[in-house]
Amino acid sequence: MINYHFRKATLPEIAPIWEILQRAIRRRKEDGSNQWQDGYPDPAAVQKDIGKGEGFVLVEGETISGYSAVVINYEPAYDQIEGNWLTNADFVIPINLCGRN
Template sequence: MAMIRKATTTDIPEIMKVVKRVVKAMNEQGSYQWDHTYPLAADYQKDVNRNELYLYEVAEGIRAVCTISSRGHKEYNEIAWTAHDQSFTLKRLAVDPTARGKGIANQFFAYAEQLAKQTGVPLLNTDTFLENQYAQQLFKRNAFQFVQTRKETVEAPELVYFEKVIEPKE
């Protein structure tokens, strides 16, 4: 039976196998947002330590991973979000290429929205490289709205920021 659950430290070796396959697929599609330097097992370990790492598991093993964090990236306070209140940031979403096309990423977005409603968090946000058209389509398909693009430095890649305002539970 498939399920989303919180990840533990013992899950990290299998998570990294999934991430390695995702990096290869991304690079083959022309997106170099991830490589051998990011994301690392240490990034996922921090997420586990913060109780913010979730995985999608089937009987055969882990098929996807996603961080649902109460903290954004360092530049998030400079982004023109609808509000700068509390939000959940979706980071490091990785779906095993062998499991794509089954709606797993959509399930993570729905799960994050459910968590936000349960805890009164009014906003989901995320970002990706401008070149990562696959991620941008995924965000739009899950009713995220474009906020802005931004470059940290001249050499840095252009990032695209998206948000979804969460309606409070009734």
């Protein structure tokens, strides 16, 4: 049985997280997506996520298999949305969600 664990990332884990993100950035480009082709995310963004307690890793045994920034109740892009939300309740935004292939 494979043992997965989802936990907060730590600063010493930036290098393996960045490796995962680089693969995801290349994959998006190969798939024709413009997302993540402007320099974001980068290692500084990962460091900021972790510093704010929003960076999480998926660990398989001792290996980091995935990364996500999980942001609660804030996404700057949502400031541009016209109209109203169906509710004013809390919401969660998974950002930089990617894993090893």
